[in-house]
Amino acid sequence: MKIAFLHHVFQTGSGIEEVILDLSRQLVTMGHRVTILTYKNDYPDCDVPVMEFPLPDGVPLAGNVLAPVFTRTNAAIRDILGCVDVVVTSLYPMSLVPLLPHKVKPRVVFIEWGIQPYAAYSSLVDKAYLFLLNRADRYAIQKSDTVIVANDVTRKWVEGLGVSPVKMNLYGLNFDRLRLGVDCDYLWDKHPVLQGADGIVMYAGRQSPHKNIDLLIRAVGILRDRGLGMRLLVVGKESFPKYARYLRTLTREMGLEDRVVFTGLVSEDDLNGYYNLCDMVVNASSWEGYLNPEAYAFKKPIVAYGIPPHDETVENGVTGVLVGRLTANRFADAIAGLLADEGKRKAMGLRGYVWARKTLDYAVVAEKFLEVVS
Structure with missing residues (x-):
């Protein structure tokens, strides 16, 4: 199976990126062809194929708010998606790429990691961005072929939107990478x-x-x-x-x-x-x-x-x-x-x-x- 994971910024030190990377590694060992598509890649030596589609330099908020505006970049990504069997997305703005202006032909799977409460952030800018994310999530949930959720709280929220998600835990553990008993002296x-x-x-x-x-x-x-x-x-x-x-x-x-x-x-x-x-x-x-x-x-x-x-x-x-x-x-x-x-x-x-x-x-x-x- 040919699988494409879409994530706006593929950066070190983030849990979601580690999940995508470890899951991709396992899928590759099982004989599947996996590619990660991103606007920015901070994993220079990644052992899973990563395709980077840079957004214009010097444009404020280009990578997380205005990305849908850059239609040529997103069109190039959509062209690649025509060659795969399954497209997996989660966070805005990449969650919209396979859905706008219309859904691509491959099966689109949207992962809803969880709805962040506004109370988790104090800044008005952060709250505004969170509002944008939540609205984009709602759209992706309604338009994708399959929705995966990680927990019961999120499952109930998605069901409230009239969609029946699949609950499964994607936050696995790579026991080859997490090594028990190594020297720490x-x-x-x-x-x-x-x-x-x-x-x-x-x-x-x-x-x-x-x-x-x-x-x-x-x-x-x-x-x-x-x-x-x-x-x-x-x-x-x-x-x-x-x-x-x-x-x-x-x-x-x-x-x-x-x-x-x-x-x-x-x-x-x-x-x-x-x-x-x-x-x-x-x-x-x-x-x-x-x-x-x-x-x-x-x-x-x-x-x-x-x-x-x-x-x-x-x-x-x-x-x-x-x-x-x-x-x-x-x-x-x-x-x-x-x-x-x-x-x-x-x-x-x-x-x-x-x-x-x-x-x-x-x-x-x-x-x-x-x-x-x-």
Whole structure:
């Protein structure tokens, strides 16, 4: 089967891009021809074919708002789509390319990762952009041949639009890339402040306001005042520079420079190292399409804010802890409870690993994906 994935900017450090790339890799190993089409490619050495269709330089918002205006560029993409069997899209503006001015002949599959709440962003510009995204999603849902959703919350929203989606988890795990048991001792020398810690807690993901990383930093302060010498690793891209600066300022003002480590975007080897090094993974995000399950590949439990769809990744008390209220005190309690019980941590991590091996391995995910799109 010839499959084309359309994504407006193919960049490192983003979860959706990693999903597309890992799923594409698995489909290629199964004998399918996969091509990723994008306006901008930040993966220079990508092992899956990527076709780049650059938009004009120097045009403000060209890549995320005004892209549909550049009809020649999009026409060139549509010409390529005539040669494939299935077109897979998700986010605006690429979601509209196979649908406007009319739907292309191949089967069009739209992935709705999740509807972001306006409350997740404070800027009026961000809210306006989010409104545009949501309107484009509605159009794509109505016009595509098949709609895939990642969670029950999104499924109910799509059904409310009069469309019956297919619910399946695309957020799989590449166990060849996520390597359990690799050497991580070099990180002790790289970050001396980690030495002698009572425990190491890791946040992995973009630094975005709705991720509530500031709440996690405040939880570190609470635990310090309780006499617990744990450390917090903040691993991931500084997607919102203003928020990233605020996090560092907050850390400094709270006197936590020796307890909070910001790594920024890291290499794949270092990411594996940090996962192997930490005792648990924590996520206080107030919205996710599907909570990142990578911790399970390393037999680590997850502490997360206990809202849907986070409960589809974390089974409370089984593979991790779901925190009922979004407060620093509640997260501090959950972290302290797991750090105090190594046996419980390891049991949760192991159960998460077994579940992930059975349901999230990309060999399993790809088979289900092919059943849906065929």
